[in-house]
Amino acid sequence: MQIWLDELRGDVSWLGNLPAGLVYTLGIVIACKIVLVYASLLAGETVWLERRISGRMQARIGPNRVGPQGLLQFLADGVKLLAKEDIIPATADRPVFILAPIIVFVGAFAAFAVIPFGDGIVAADMNLGLFVVLSLTSIEVVGIIMAGWASNSKWAVLGAMREVAQMISYEIPLGLSALGIVLLAGTMNLSDIARQQEGAIWNWYVFRGPFAFASFFVFFTAALAALKRAPFDLPEAESELVAGFHTEYTGFRFAVFFLAEYSAMILFSILTAVLFLGGWSPGFPVDLDSGIARWIGALILFIKTILLLSVMIWIRWSLPRFRIDRVMYLCYKVLLPISVVCVVGLAVQVLVAIEWLGLEHAVGGWLGGK
Amino acid sequence: MTTVLFVVFGGSALASALLAVTRKNPVASAIWLVGMFFGLAGVYVVLEAYFVAAVQVLVYAGAIMVLFLFVIMLLDLRSKQLDLEASPRMPILGVCAAVLFVVVSGMALMDAHDAGIFPDAAERATLVLDGSPEAIGADLFGRWLLAFEVTSLLLLGGILGAVILTKRRLT
Numbered sequence: 001m002q003i004w005l006d007e008l009r010g011d012v013s014w015l016g017n018l019p020a021g022l023v024y025t026l027g028i029v030i031a032c033k034i035v036l037v038y039a040s041l042l043a044g045e046t047v048w049l050e051r052r053i054s055g056r057m058q059a060r061i062g063p064n065r066v067g068p069q070g071l072l073q074f075l076a077d078g079v080k081l082l083a084k085e086d087i088i089p090a091t092a093d094r095p096v097f098i099l100a101p102i103i104v105f106v107g108a109f110a111a112f113a114v115i116p117f118g119d120g121i122v123a124a125d126m127n128l129g130l131f132v133v134l135s136l137t138s139i140e141v142v143g144i145i146m147a148g149w150a151s152n153s154k155w156a157v158l159g160a161m162r163e164v165a166q167m168i169s170y171e172i173p174l175g176l177s178a179l180g181i182v183l184l185a186g187t188m189n190l191s192d193i194a195r196q197q198e199g200a201i202w203n204w205y206v207f208r209g210p211f212a213f214a215s216f217f218v219f220f221t222a223a224l225a226a227l228k229r230a231p232f233d234l235p236e237a238e239s240e241l242v243a244g245f246h247t248e249y250t251g252f253r254f255a256v257f258f259l260a261e262y263s264a265m266i267l268f269s270i271l272t273a274v275l276f277l278g279g280w281s282p283g284f285p286v287d288l289d290s291g292i293a294r295w296i297g298a299l300i301l302f303i304k305t306i307l308l309l310s311v312m313i314w315i316r317w318s319l320p321r322f323r324i325d326r327v328m329y330l331c332y333k334v335l336l337p338i339s340v341v342c343v344v345g346l347a348v349q350v351l352v353a354i355e356w357l358g359l360e361h362a363v364g365g366w367l368g369g370k
Numbered sequence: 371m372t373t374v375l376f377v378v379f380g381g382s383a384l385a386s387a388l389l390a391v392t393r394k395n396p397v398a399s400a401i402w403l404v405g406m407f408f409g410l411a412g413v414y415v416v417l418e419a420y421f422v423a424a425v426q427v428l429v430y431a432g433a434i435m436v437l438f439l440f441v442i443m444l445l446d447l448r449s450k451q452l453d454l455e456a457s458p459r460m461p462i463l464g465v466c467a468a469v470l471f472v473v474v475s476g477m478a479l480m481d482a483h484d485a486g487i488f489p490d491a492a493e494r495a496t497l498v499l500d501g502s503p504e505a506i507g508a509d510l511f512g513r514w515l516l517a518f519e520v521t522s523l524l525l526l527g528g529i530l531g532a533v534i535l536t537k538r539r540l541t
Contacts, residue, residue, distance in 0.1 A: 096397070131421070131424045132424050134428060135424045138431075142404055142431065142432070142439075145436055145440070146401065149397060149443055164436050168437075171433070188503065
């Protein structure tokens with residue numbers, strides 16, 4: 001980002017005359033706006049994708065009227081939700097009720113700022129990228145518990161409590177399985193992690209030994225639970241809790257929750273692709289560094305993201321819902337031990353690669369390097 | 371620029387902290403405390419301690435505050451808010467705590483001053499600030515390993531206490 005802006009300041013004379021700090025600030029604000037619009041559009045289309053796939057799985061058609069193949073359905077839905085009456089329950093805690101969807105939205109969207117969409121296509125290329133994503137997504141929980149409490153409704157409170165218990169618990173295996181990849185990569189910069197996986201398909205982190213392979217499945221499962229996707233959608237279990245924490249929300253406030261949910265799905269899909277599935281690498285050695293080739297890399301990452309999203313949707317419409325105690329059991333007695341073993345195993349793997357095999361770093365570690 | 375940002379974040383942290391201790395509704399207090407944690411995270415960012423800032427958001431604003439809110443909601447403290455003011459010992463305890471805080475933080479600041487942690491302007495220019503996870507990790511698991519282990523023992527004690535309190539019968 002800074003390099004781009006420096007080049008831009010060199011090329012455009014009036015930008016060069018402005019103070020550097022101002023240009024950087026403006027550049028970052030504009031980049032974040034672009035990312036925000038992109039993520040919202042993609043979230044809208046994911047809703048369409050989900051409805052079409054679920055339609056197919058249930059032997060019906062799904063929305064296909066608005067735009068080609070129903071692609072613009074989300075716009076029609078958005079207009080419908082905007083036009084609806086905005087109800088705030090009389091017994092609700094007004095300021096908290098209003099603030100809650102905003103916080104959830106911020107939590108889901110802010111993390112996109114550090115997510116790389118391709119080589120060098122990232123709003124803020126931070127060294128702490130992965131860590132920032134995990135910490136920003138944890139803000140969402142605060143918004144959800146506020147929404148549940150402020151609604152002053154038993155469904156909302158029960159849903160929020162389930163959601164919070166679930167998210168806080170699953171953050172642990174999620175973080176631990178990501179930590180294993182940080183050990184392998186030696187960095188938390190998401191662009192660097194993706195760059196290390198360029199080349200042949202066995203450079204992808206998911207194929208770097210048994211522990212990394214197991215970490216991938218732990219990460220994806222924990223992500224599903226943290227995203228409250230079926231079979232972990234207890235917080236919104238329609239048959240028992242109406243709609244969980246957003247039962248009392250109507251119109252656009254509801255739409256904001258909905259958007260945040262789908263954008264978090266996209267966020268974790270990109271994150272899984274970048275951490276484990278090679279980022280923008282197509283799986284064979286190819287030079288994607290130069291100008292236009294970058295966008296081809298971005299397209300490859302995009303395709304991987306869509307595939308992961310489809311897997312999430314596929315799982316949702318195939319599996320029945322868990323019981324809440326089984327959800328907790330799976331987290332603390334299955335995923336957590338596996339992820340701890342994986343972290344220790346990967347640490348040993350990196351140590352062996354550095355100390356005994358004399359590899360400079362575990363980059364390419366166990367199974368040969370670039 | 372740095373000073374302006376510091377004033378903005380520090381000021382918002384102070385204001386939120388003040389609001390947190392003056393609200394009567396415990397949930398409102400807890401939400402203002404979240405705001406305070408975010409202000410503090412902003413201050414860390416201004417100090418270029420990005421890792422600490424991210425940890426602040428992840429651990430305090432995320433996990434710990436949610437547990438706070440959880441407990442408040444489960445215990446339904448809203449009905450008991452007036453009882454808190456009834457105790458006559460409260461002012462005395464408050465004064466004691468304030469005196470203790472001033473003494474401890476004053477001594478810590480004096481120690482820091484004697485150790486030369488506050489550099490003058492010339493020193494500050496040459497000072498290399500390293501808030502990277504590598505530097506923090508090396509310090510934490512090298513120089514401060516003993517303190518780290520003692521803290522983890524303390525936390526283990528807390529966990530054991532919680533288990534004993536919630537389990538009625540230990541058989």
